[in-house]
Amino acid sequence: MKTYLQLEDGTLFEGMAFGYKGKDVVGELTYNTAMVGHQELMTDPSYYGQLLVFTYPLIGAYGFNLSDEQSPEMQLRGVICREKIDHPNNFRYEINVDNYLNYHKVPGIYGIDTRALTRYLLEHKTVRGVITQKPKTESELKELLDDLDLSRGIFDVTCEEEKHYPGKGKNVAVWDFGARKSLIDYLKIHNCSITQYPAQTSFDKILDAGHDLLILSSGPGNPTMAQDIISDIEQILGKIDLVGIGLGAQFLARALGCGIQHVHRHKGEEAILDLKTKKIYRSYQNYQYGLMDEKAIEPTFINLLDKTTAAFKAKDYPAWGFMFQAEEDPYNGECNFLLDERIGE
Numbered sequence: 562m563k564t565y566l567q568l569e570d571g572t573l574f575e576g577m578a579f580g581y582k583g584k585d586v587v588g589e590l591t592y593n594t595a596m597v598g599h600q601e602l603m604t605d606p607s608y609y610g611q612l613l614v615f616t617y618p619l620i621g622a623y624g625f626n627l628s629d630e631q632s633p634e635m636q637l638r639g640v641i642c643r644e645k646i647d648h649p650n651n652f653r654y655e656i657n658v659d660n661y662l663n664y665h666k667v668p669g670i671y672g673i674d675t676r677a678l679t680r681y682l683l684e685h686k687t688v689r690g691v692i693t694q695k696p697k698t699e700s701e702l703k704e705l706l707d708d709l710d711l712s713r714g715i716f717d718v719t720c721e722e723e724k725h726y727p728g729k730g731k732n733v734a735v736w737d738f739g740a741r742k743s744l745i746d747y748l749k750i751h752n753c754s755i756t757q758y759p760a761q762t763s764f765d766k767i768l769d770a771g772h773d774l775l776i777l778s779s780g781p782g783n784p785t786m787a788q789d790i791i792s793d794i795e796q797i798l799g800k801i802d803l804v805g806i807g808l809g810a811q812f813l814a815r816a817l818g819c820g821i822q823h824v825h826r827h828k829g830e831e832a833i834l835d836l837k838t839k840k841i842y843r844s845y846q847n848y849q850y851g852l853m854d855e856k857a858i859e860p861t862f863i864n865l866l867d868k869t870t871a872a873f874k875a876k877d878y879p880a881w882g883f884m885f886q887a888e889e890d891p892y893n894g895e896c897n898f899l900l901d902e903r904i905g906e
Contacts, residue, residue, distance in 0.1 A: 564670050566612075566641060566678075567697055568690040569706055574678060578694070579645060580662025580669035585693040587705045588612040588638035592679050593847065594829030600625045600661070606718035606739030607807060607847050609636040609781035610711040612690060616679050616829075618643040624654030625661040631741040635662075636718050636781070639692045640669040641678070668692055686823050714781040715739055715790075715808075719760035726755040731904045734758060734772040738790075738808055739780025747891035751904055764793040767801075774802045774903060777809025779886065784811035784821055784850055791815045803880040804903050810873075810882030811850055817857040817875055824851035824869060832865040833872070833885065833896075843895050844871065844885035851884075858882070872899070 564578040568590070592614040593602055599620050602613065620642045645658050662669050670692050682688055689706050691697065697705065718739040726745065730752040735744065738760050748755045758767055760780075767775060775797065784791075794816035797803065805813035811821065827846040834841055842862075851869045852858075861881075862872035872883045887899050 562694070564668075564692060564694050565696050566670055566673060566690055566692055567702060568681070568688055569702065571699065571702070572681070573696055574670075574673050576641075576670040576672035578668065579659045579671055580640065581666045582668060584668065585691055585705070586612070586638040586668055587689065587691045587709050589709070589711060590614060590678075590682055590688045590690050591849070592616055592675075592682055592828050595845070596830075597623075598845075599658075600629050601631050601743075602847075603635055603637060603640065603667075604630040604632050605741055605847070606632050606636045607741075607779055607781050609714040609718050609739065610709070611637050611781075612639040612641060612692065613637050614641040614673075614675055614678055614682070615643075616675055618675065619646065620644075621646040621649055621658030623651035624649030624657055626653050626655040628653075631743060632718070635665040635667050636739075637667065639667060641673055641675065641692075642669070642671050643673060643675045645669075645671050683825055711782060712786050715760045715787065718781060720757055722759065723762070724757040726757075728752045728754040730754065732771070732773045733904065734767050734770065734775045736760070736762070736767065736775060736777050736809070738778050738812075740778035741886070741888070743886075743891050744776070744778060744806070744888045747888040747894075747897070747900065748904075750891055751901075753904060760790070764797050768797065772801060774804065777803065777805040777812055779807025779809060779847075782808065784808060784815055787812065798875075798878045798880065802903070803878070804900070805880070805882040806887050807848060807884065810884050811848070811852075813875075813880055813882045814852050814858065814873070817878075817880070818854070819852045819858060820854040821850045822853045823849060824867065825849070826866055827851070827864065827884070831885075833862045834865055835862055836860060841865070845889040846871075846885045848884055
């Protein structure tokens with residue numbers, strides 16, 4: 562079935578529909594350069610409300626299963642790729658990409674020139690669009706885009722109620738702004754006593770529980786649009802050890818007084834440099850807001866592509882931030898040692 566990706570300036574890409582069919586979806590476009598891990602990306606809550614472009618030209622080659630999901634539901638609005646594989650070959654394969662998207666009621670479009678589309682996205686800060694079976698008029702497109710509101714994303718993807726996972730190790734709180742399953746799995750593997758709090762939880766309640774460490778999770782959205790949470794984090798500084806991951810690191814940086822700026826290219830596997838040891842590590846990144854006015858922090862890792870801060874330590878508080886997915890592989894992640902240091906491993 563022929564279908565279209567229409568961008569907010571009217572630019573039109575023609576392709577073929579797959580996954581869930583029969584509805585138009587509107588979202589903010591983003592991309593990722595990963596060659597593998599596509600299922601994990603599709604179910605990462607950080608992609609809430611987005612149309613995800615895969616720059617790697619082929620997805621679905623090793624199939625999908627119901628074990629590697631990072632959240633129970635897909636939070637993205639649509640998937641865009643060059644080519645898909647309908648007959649995967651992998652011993653863990655349970656379902657192909659077409660049926661997987663249909664299962665989650667998420668539409669996809671393939672046959673798109675994803676190189677041209679990614680170049681377009683790199684030239685523009687924020688791009689919205691619609692996947693549709695029929696191109697929209699200018700007024701129809703404007704009406705659809707005007708209705709798109711992603712400002713409350715963290716409250717849509719957070720856990721519905723407080724959760725506790727018993728353990729005999731460090732007593733860790735996770736403030737859930739869209740936490741990936743891999744973070745909870747990592748803490749379970751290290752036998753931590755875990756309490757997962759919804760995003761709307763008051764900071765007083767978290768502090769009164771007497772945790773050893775508070776992790777500010779990753780999640781979706783612009784970190785400048787959650788000032789209430791940033792103000793809460795300001796009240797916590799110095800009262801408990803803090804670790805921020807992804808959006809959580811951006812919240813932490815804002816609470817410390819850093820500014821935020823739009824950055825490109827942090828959308829996949831990228832090399833980071835440990836400023837202390839001079840060793841280079843592979844990291845997995847998914848963010849478009851970097852740091853500026855960094856007087857209150859000490860960078861500990863930088864991104865080798867653009868020399869921006871990839872991780873930092875607060876100068877005056879026991880607080881650490883990792884812009885990348887520090888727990889991307891709970892078992893064998895190359896950067897797991899950074900979280901190991903924080904939980905006493």
